[in-house]
Amino acid sequence: MSGWDRVRASGSRLGQNNGETTRTTSRTVTLGRVQPQAPGHRTIHCNDREANHPLRFKGNSIATTKYNVLTFLPKGLFEQFRRVANCYFLMISIISTTPMSPVNPVTNVVPLSLVLLVSLIKEAWEDWKRFQNDMVINNTLIDVLQDQRWEGLPWKKLQVGDIVRVKQDDFFPADLLFLASTNADGVCYIETANLDGETNLKIRKALEKTWDYLTPEKASEFKGEVQCEQPNNSLYTFTGNLIVQKQTLPINPNQILLRGCSLRNTEHIIGAVIFAGHETKVMMNSMNIPSKRSTLERKLDRLILALFGTLSVMCLIGAIGSAVIIDRKHFYLGLHEMSRTVEDDQFNPSNRFLVAVLNLFTLLTLFSPIIPISLYVSIETIKFFQSTQFINKDLRMFHFESNTPALARTSNLNEELGQVEYIFSDKTGTLTRNLMEFFKCSIGGESYGTGITEIERGVARQKGTKIQEVEKSANFKKEKGFNFDDPRLLLGAWRNEPNPDNCKEFFRCLAVCHTVLPEGEESPEKIRYQAASPDEAALVTAAKNFGFFFYRRTPTMIYVRESHVEKLGKIEDVSYEILNVLEFNSTRKRQSVVCRYPDGRLVLYCKGADTVIYERLADGSEDLKKVTREYLEQFGSSGLRTLCLAYRDLSPDMYERWNEKFIQAKSSLRDREQKLDEVGELIEKDLIMIGCTAIEDKLQEGVPACIETLSKAGIKIWVLTGDKLETAINIAYACNLINNEMKKFIISSETDAIREVEDRGDQVEIANFIKEAVKKELQKCFDEVQQINSISGPKLALIIDGKCLMYALDPSLRVMLLNLSLRCSSVVCCRVSPLQKAQVTSLVKKGAKKITLSIGDGANDVSMIQAAHIGVGISGQEGMQAVMASDFAIAQFRFLTDLLLVHGRWSYLRICKVVVYFFYKNLTFTLTQFWFTFQCGFSGQRYYDDWFQSLYNVIFTSLPVIMLGLFEKDVSASLSKKYPELYKEGMKNVFFTWRVVAIWAFFSVYQSLVLYYFVAISSSSAQNSSGKIFGLWDVSTMAFSCVVVTVNLRLLMMCNTITRYHYITVGGSVLAWFIFAFIYCGITTPQDRQENVYFVIYVLMSTFYFYFTLLLVPVVALLGDFIYQGVQRWFFPYNYQIVQEIHKHEPGDGRIQMLEMEIGNQLTPEEARSLAIAQLPREISKHTGFAFDSPGYESFFAAQLGIYAPQKAWDVARRASMRSKPKIGGKKN
Secondary structure (H helix, E strand, C coil), rough: CCHHHHHHHHHHHCCCCCCEEEEECCCEECCCCCCCCCEEEEEEECCCHHHHHHHHCCCCCCCCCCCCCCCCHHHHHHCCCCCCHHHHHHHHHHHHHHCCCCCCCHHHHHHHHHHHHHHHEEEEEEHHHHHHHHHHHHEEEEEEECCEEEEEEEEEHHCCCCCCEEEEECCCCCEEEEEECHHHHHHEEEHHHHHHHCCCEEEECCCCHHHCCCCCCHHHCCCEEEEEEEECCCCCCEEEEEEEEEEEEEHHHHHEEEECCEEEECEEEEEEEEECCCCCCCCCCCCCCCCCCCCCHHHHHHHHHHHHHHHHHHHHHHHHHHHHHCCCCCCCCHHEEEECCCCHCCCCCCCCCHHHHHHHHHHHHHHHHHHHCCCHHHHHHHHHHHHHHHHCCCCCHEEEEEEEECCCCCCCCCCHHHHCCCECCCCCCCCEEEEEEEEEECCCCEEEEECCCHHHHHHHHHCCCCCCCCCCCCCCCECEEEECCCCCCHHHHHHCCCCCCHHHHHHHHHHCCCCEECCCCCCCCEEEECCCCCCHHHHHHHHHHEEEEEEEEEEEEEEEEEECCCCCCCCCEEEEEEEEEEECCCCCCCEEEEECCCCCEEEEEEEHHHHHHHHHHCCCCCHHHHHHHHHHHHHCCCCEEEEEEEEECCCCHHHHHHHHHHHHHHHHHCHHHHHHHHHHHCCCCEEEEEEEEEEEEECCCCCHHHHHHHCCCCEEEECCCCCCHHHHHHHHHHCCCCCCCEEEEHHHHCCCHHHHHHCCCCHHHHHHHHHHHHHHHHHHHHHHHHHCCCCCCCCCCHHHHHHHHHHHHCCCHHHHHHHHCCCCCEEECCCCHHHHHHHHEEEEEEHHCCCCCEECCCHHHHHHHHCCEEEECCCCCCCHHHHHHHEECCCCHHHHHHHHHHHHHHHHHHHHHHHHHHHHHHHHHHHHHHHHHHCCCCCCCCCHHHHHHHHHHHHHHHHHHHHHHHHHHCHHHHHHHHHHHHHHHHHCCCCCCHHHHHHHHHHHHHHHHHHHHHHHHHHHEEECCCCCCCCCCHHHHHHHHHHHHHHHHHHHCCCCCCCCHHHHHHHHHHHHHHHHHHCCCCCCCCCCHHHHHCHHHHHHHCCCCHHHHHHHHHHHHHHHHHHHHHHHHHHHHHHHHHHHHHCCCCCHHHHHHHHHHHHHHHHCCHHHHHHHHHHCCCCCCCCHHHHHCCCHHHHHHHHHHHCCCCCCCCCCHHHHCCCCCCCCCCCCC
């Protein structure tokens, strides 16, 4: 249903920690929104509209539009005039309608109106699409119980308390209380992809008391009363009670079906509406991705203010000049005879102050083009095409295995990609594949599994040692989720082990302690497991391969086909009654089930993180605990994800007493989750260790090479992961994030001193002790860092765990943490929570004032993604939640190389050039008018015709600059990646500094003087074909022709890449001016002022003077730029210019890019990939060492190797002056 696309987009932008607000070290990071709630609870009368009517519950109709008919115009205009630039143009338009304005109001009003009109049409179109989306949803039909029969009603007519029937594959129209299902035991299966992006099916179970309300006759008898919490935005919690037939039954999230989810594998269900419309959880969670503006855009605002300051100075000079010039001695002007009107006061010599003030406003309108209204429109157009045509369609970032292209979800941050200094990355699913495979295990103090992980191979390569590969056994069989090889456990061989009873408990724990749903045929080969996480699926798959095949599940039973238990080869089906499930959450870090064997045995099985399991083990078996801990550390150092398994036998009496407390906690309306956790603590103790599991999460393809390349580009990469310290360190080694040459600082809470304090159990003492220990470690590391030479010394790496990080982020320590971290090339934070990820990101973003990028693939990465300047989501195994919250989405971590070093760098270069070119061309044009003001006595006389001024930005200079923004590139994509050092130019912002702006301003002043005075002075003696001297409009039209030609040719001079589109647009812009002039100067009407320029162009073009001036003036005007560019390239080259010189004889990839654009959409992905790879430019340097040995390039290549070597400008000049070799085929771009 397409109408759900918007709900998916809004609902999936949420982190797991809904409603949680925590202060970071430098600012407040808010995860989700906490909706205000009315006190107490709400009471809902099911199947009784009359009883619910006085309570005035909200209806089920939704509206996600920003506007309505009445608010569109005022609210839409308010949104537009929040831009300072639009307010400026509005002010100019208003002034232009007054008698003080020398220009026609149309000159300013029409462009502003067009910009506002286009923006409002865009807003209206987007809001219309939202309205259509709402209508699709609101008018969807649902079966509602009315008069003992089902009637189809639109969703918008649904009310709280109604009984509804939802069929298979349909969406739930509101938040429902699950009453009955066509499945046995009142269960149904739902998909929550629209809420959290998870495609795994979830199981929901109705209360046993309501299972019978399945038919309309039976359902009409249901008259229950629901007492529940007020509407809120927490997707994963619900507290309420159902009162039916004088019996109170607790309701938990397992009985709630949320709007936006869909029904799967169930014929139909019956439910009662408890929250409707905007009070449903998905609608209360609707939130926009934080609005992000690029750093360059904020700098552009400062440039606009500088231009406004320049404009003010120019107007002030003109105003003072007009007050000084005006005098009664100019009697021939008849100033003393003027009447008292505003126009006359502007030239009244009796009141010079008033003359200055009025002329100030006159000149303000006259010089207003210095700030171009078309700048924003052009930049938005360029960014839009950069995103949709270049980033989204780049074959180098297309993942063929999953058929996933790159996706730019916003175009606002394209150039920001070219300035990133810090990358914050999740590990699982981002650096690794999130394809979990059961790899090793330990049972009863014995280690099993002979495989060697990629991490072990990577560490061995770092140490220069060789690993002895173990040959696969004859029984080895690999399948998705299972990559275990050890003949001692497979095919029932575990019966011969010294500890067969422990093995049996281990396998049963894997087969029973989970929330996995089986799908498909009940055979080991064809069954599929739907799990909440890949880890759980891998553990159940492992149990199957060990002979404990979980094949069926009901809400109260788990069925396991056990092999070789009684004797080798014997298979029997065993049913385990699931009495209680203590679910996993980030606080508990464990999951437990209480089950009853067929023989009546009561067992608690528990699996979880080693830290929480060890705290709950019974006394004794110290040797087993010690050996298992050693195996845990060994598995962790191999990069494996570990879980501990334990069990406890329960007596019936003890269980009954505990179960009463459990039921009481489940029935609580207040703090239910906390009370359930407390009750869980009562039974999850005195556990007996079984063993531990080790699951491998393989590295993604190309990750080490990508990280190495990004590091050479000067980008610092931080890994923020929930894994243990050893795992995180070894992943960092395997990724080339850390190497043996680095100086490593490790700040960990796993020390003997801290363990000793923790054993005493005093929480205040523990907090104070760890904080003081962290402070000492930070100070010690920082003192050591200050003694290391930042240039010649070793690179630094910091590793810190979540517990220490919590204290290090304290306001008193975070500055020291930040200073230490910024000196390190790599930082690894392990055992961190989602909130800590956001806090660390925010610390660097706000504290260091550097451009940050966060990349992740899971719901736990959303807060980190939204906290950074740029958020990148990985289309991975954990749903689409991270993608929906991101600014850019890619399928693999390795695609960051292309996204940053190619598209990011190009976008930064292009936008910088576009902005400074706009600044240059408008300043040049306005200054010619300014110089004329000195000639006309500061009277405010316009130099150019109104329409010339209006169309200068809109037609005569608009398209070439867009081509510059779309196709400009200094070096090819392959060279950008070959020389990652080039990326540092964006980090240092070398192309958009005040120095660059000042240079452009200098040449703008120079060119404007040439354009004005050359034409003005030369025209004083020029004559037309009739012998008459040229008048004002002849001179200004000549000057305008020279301006148009000059600024368009200047654009070609600044291009590194010139395509046929550049020639077409530049030539077309100049041609458009002359075509317009021919038409405009050839007609006149009595209602306008066209008589000023009537026939002017024809008179000019009939003279030799016109052609001579049109050729000479642009050449003289551009001569200074030509000389400057030559000197700059010879003596002070940018890094990209050095690379251009090295590879100037090699064929560029411009033609390949054009070919991709023209035929790329017609090819299959495989053909397109072959085309892209086959036609990559060959980059074998023709300089066999000479260029590398040349001192002129010493600093660039030294920097590539991390060695400091200052550049010598004269050596560069010497190299550049050498005679070049003959060209080899191919066109230079």
